[in-house]
Amino acid sequence: MAVKKIKTIYDVLCPFCGTLCDDLEVDIADNKVVEVRNACQIGTKKFYSSNPNEHRYETPMIKKNGKLERASWEEAIDKAADILANAKRPLLYGFSSTECEAQSKGVELAEILGGVLDNTASVCHxxxxxxxxxxxxxxxxxxxxxxxxxxxxxxxxxxxxxxxxxxxxxxxxxxxxxxxxxxxxxxxxxxxxxxxxxxxxxxxxxxxxxxxxxxxxxxxxxxxxxxxxxxxxxxxxxxxxxxxxxxxxxxxxxxxxxxxxxxxxxxxxxxxxxxxxxxxxxxxxxxxxxxxxMRGHYNVAGANQVFTWNTGYAYSIDFSRGYARYNPGEFSSVEVLLKDQVDASLIVASDPASNFPAASVKNLFKHPLIVIDPHESPTTVYADIVLPAAIAGIEAEGTAYRMDNVPLRLRKVKDAPGECLTDKIILEKLIEKVKEKRGE
Amino acid sequence: MSEIKLKLKKETEIPLEAESITPDNFAGKSINEIKKLVVYYGREELTIGDFFNVTGKSEEKDDLIISINGNLSNVKRIGENMSGGEIIINGDVGMHVGNQMSGGKIQVNGNADDWAGAMLKGGELEITGDAGNYVGSAYRGFWKGMTNGVIKVKGKIGVEAMLWASGSVPAKRLPTLICGSAGSFLGIHNHGGTIIVEGDVDRCAGADQIKGIIVIKGKAPKILPSFKKIGEVKEIELFNGEKITGKFIEYAGDHSVKKNHSTVSKKTGELNKSVNGRLYIAA
CATH class of the missing domain: 3.40.228.10 (Dimethylsulfoxide Reductase, domain 2)
Structure with a gap:
């Protein structure tokens, strides 16, 4: 039996909760996580979840005849950009479980689209x-x-x-x-x-x-x-x-x-x-x-920071007039969905189908839905397009803010499987394509 | 007296933002000019003519009545910043109706959504049905909400009405809200507003109130522990000199707020109840 070469990476950040522990040691062999030291049970599980499993998307998926089927990046990005560029009032939601660089791209896309931008703080802090x-x-x-x-x-x-x-x-x-x-x-x-x-x-x-x-x-x-x-x-x-x-x-x-x-x-x-x-x-x-x-998601504080330095507001932002307006209760994702005021949604690194009120989720599924996520979730199952992402903090580098608003650097410990791309690259591709479709 | 009639052509799928519908904007304009005023539909900039049939004649602002028909529950910001004239809305209306208006009158013959009359500076807003949350409230992050004017709601209103209301008797600024019944946190952070509730209220009325009068003619669940009972009264004098008669229990509060309006004497340790806000509940 060949002995696997184990590579140990020290001082790894844990991309799970707002405590953002920065003293993890992760053993990698064959591009798989084989051991995690110092992390809590939840954090350890998150690292193991990056190993190949049946819940992971490895290629872009497009819904055809009611079933998600494998597609090429070109086709998926083109179709997603089509949906977003033609929407009168798209919703961009999630962002708290990805790195700040991707969040910043999310703000850029929302501004170009003139849509509603929100992060998970809307339903937690x-x-x-x-x-x-x-x-x-x-x-x-x-x-x-x-x-x-x-x-x-x-x-x-x-x-x-x-x-x-x-x-x-x-x-x-x-x-x-x-x-x-x-x-x-x-x-x-x-x-x-x-x-x-x-x-x-x-x-x-x-x-x-x-x-x-x-x-x-x-x-x-x-x-x-x-x-x-x-x-x-x-x-x-x-x-x-x-x-x-x-x-x-x-x-x-x-x-x-x-x-x-x-x-x-x-x-x-x-x-x-x-x-x-x-x-x-x-x-x-x-x-x-x-x-x-006590912030929940490891980078929800970062989402608030990034949104604030880009727009002046931490969450529940509306770009329909070309500039940012803020009003939770009016532009927050649960309310705009509840009142059925959006006509397409892009969900990034989040699972609103598990956490939003049922009436909101029903309206979310009524309109075209694009999801950027590494794993299968109740939201991706009903999506029209799934864009597979590398897990930030495990398969992608970036910045994250701890619950006390201290920025720390996330580390990459292994490569993403299949055709997965980082959230930032996916959002950049979408921005480019939307601009092209709008003739800019 | 002149009148402009608007009729919604068909209901919209996503909200229409129509802050251009005010007597200030319509005054002295021809029908064609009014039809060209801008409204916002999602990210599109369209015109009043795209959504409404416009008829009538417009003259001076203060003599102008704008009457609007149709289901306007998805039309926001009607009457924003208006300073005179009158708007009559026959049907339900969307968020922010009459927000920050400083004069004139808005009559809603139906229900209104959230933030009706938010940060009102003057004038009158009357709603014959129910109203949503944050009636006459401050917008997010503002420390001065409704500063003057009157809001009357026949039915029930939602939570946190009159948030950060800011009145002053010497300056003759008397923000007033009269409603049928109210949700929780009525008059929170009240700094001199007058609130009269004909029916019941939900929990935490008058939370963080510094000065102001809240009169509840119906029932209230347990009031906040920081309110101190003063006694029974048969007549209440409001800031504007009007009087309400009936049997009420008078409370002073909110004593949890660290402000000079509710001081504890260092010498005697006694609470000075005379200067802070009042809450009256029917006995």
């Missing part, structure tokens, strides 16, 4: 961005929290499952410059309706009634100001516990709130974040406090 625009955000980078924070509050987030290495790298177990004793030097608070695995390792667990976070934040803010409240209990939390929490917050030397979708996607959406940010701001009268969203 978009509310955080809305609140930030209303009341600002006292934040810091993860290194600050690691080295200084002695009070860590996880509100509506469950890093044990969603950001598995966050706790050991930045927020709980890790030793910091001023937190030499790691876990023992930090007081952990979890606010969540469910007794999650993160709650089980916390020092203080506050069980709030589902979707009543706003009322609790409201009460905490009032108590912090010294207002004696009439209530004995708010959102299922006793006044004693609220006072205990406020006291803990006021007396710490550096506190941080990590909030997740439990705040952004429960009943009060951006108003939860609005109140949480106001609370953080007011806590800075007593001590040092910061607040930061």
């Amino acid at each position: 978009g509310p955080s961005l809305l609140a930030k625009q209303d009341v600002g955000q006292p934040g810091a980078t993860l290194g600050e929290f690691k080295n200084r924070a002695d009070l860590v509050i996880f509100w509506g987030s469950n890093p044990v499952h969603a950001h598995p290495r966050h706790l050991s790298r930045y927020s709980e177990f890790v030793r910091g410059y001023f937190r030499k004793d790691g876990r023992n030097d930090r007081y952990i608070v979890v606010v969540d309706p469910r007794n999650t695995h993160t709650a089980q390792i916390a020092d203080l667990y506050i069980q709030v009634n589902p979707s009543e976070d706003y009322e609790l934040l409201n009460a905490i803010r009032a108590v912090l100001r010294g207002v004696e409240l009439d209530e004995k209990e708010v959102s299922g939390v006793s006044m004693e516990k609220i006072k205990e929490l406020v006291n803990t917050m006021k007396t710490c030397s550096y506190g941080v709130i990590f909030f997740g979708m439990g705040l952004t996607q429960s009943l009060s959406h951006h108003r939860n974040i609005d109140a949480a940010i106001c609370l953080t701001r007011e806590l800075n009268d007593h001590t040092k406090f910061s607040i930061i969203p």
Whole structure:
């Protein structure tokens, strides 16, 4: 038996969650991932998913007689550009699981097409961005929290499952410059309706009634100001516990709130974040406090950054007038689909069919649909054209932004299979072809 | 008095943006000139004549009535920035109707979509049906929403109406909203707006209110914990001097906001309830 030559690549970035771990070691043999070290289970799985499997697209596909069939790049790009160039109001959505260079090309294409441009923040931390625009955000980078924070509050987030290495790298177990004793030097608070695995390792667990976070934040803010409240209990939390929490917050030397979708996607959406940010701001009268969203996709922060430096807005952008306009609720992808206001869609590195409301998905499938994706997904199954992509961060280089908006360089560890191209090259081909069809 | 009649030829598939439909733009123009005014359809720049039949005669702006017929639920921005005259819409209307208008009147005989009367600076907007979310609200990122004028909605309105409303009694700016019933976060970040609800409201009315008056004649679910009960009143005096009679419970708030309007005395530790916003709920 021939011994395979194993190549080890060090300091690889993990293209999965917003923690963007940068210390992975990946063993490659025969252009296959054979071992991943240091990554969490989810990250490891993502690397293995790049190995040849039946769910991977290796050539462009075009729907003929209701079935996706193999096609050449030339034919697929030509047909896709045809659909986009003739659409009156195309939607370009996704972008959070690819690199910044491709996202930038997406903005360029949306501007040429005069379409609607959106990224997945629209259905995850978009509310955080809305609140930030209303009341600002006292934040810091993860290194600050690691080295200084002695009070860590996880509100509506469950890093044990969603950001598995966050706790050991930045927020709980890790030793910091001023937190030499790691876990023992930090007081952990979890606010969540469910007794999650993160709650089980916390020092203080506050069980709030589902979707009543706003009322609790409201009460905490009032108590912090010294207002004696009439209530004995708010959102299922006793006044004693609220006072205990406020006291803990006021007396710490550096506190941080990590909030997740439990705040952004429960009943009060951006108003939860609005109140949480106001609370953080007011806590800075007593001590040092910061607040930061636990971003999901590894480069959703990058999508917000790239869209903002290109257009001035982070998501939900409309180019129909030739310049960028912004209004979540009007130009956000879920709403434009729900109201059936687009006539073609291009989805890049995302799977809205699994995550959007059914009524929106129905309208997505009603009109021509082009998907750029490495793998088969509920969205690609209903697509008219699938353009196979190299997996960014594994088969393509690029830039990605961590959840605290620190840009890091993604590495290429192996070649893409078959005829796969990077998202950036595919979008460049589309831009070129659309321009040609428009006679520019 | 002159009148221009518009009739939608057929319903559009994607939204039509028609901010050119205002008495300001139509005043003194011939029918042919009005037909040539620009509207936006997706990425295309078309004209009013492409979508509407136009009849009537136009004279001075303040004496001009524009009446529009048809299902306009996919037509956005009618009456944007208008400063005088009148628009009568017979049927449902799309988003942003009458946004940022500073004078004149818009009458909608039907339902309106989101952002009706957003950032109103004056004038009157009346809707006989329901209205969507963000009625009379500030647009994203603005700290000053509706600054003056009146919005009347007969039916129910959606969430976050009158967001960042900004009124001032000395400056005689009295943004006012009267509605049948309202969704959650009514009058959030209210800085001097007046809101009267004939029926019920959803949760978190008056959240982050600094000053202003919210009167709820129907029921409200549990009010926010940071509101302090003052007592029962039989008469409410509004900023414009008008009075509402009836049995109401008076609350002061929102006391969670760190602003001088709701101060806790350092000496006595007592809360000064006299200067901040008011929430009245029918007893």
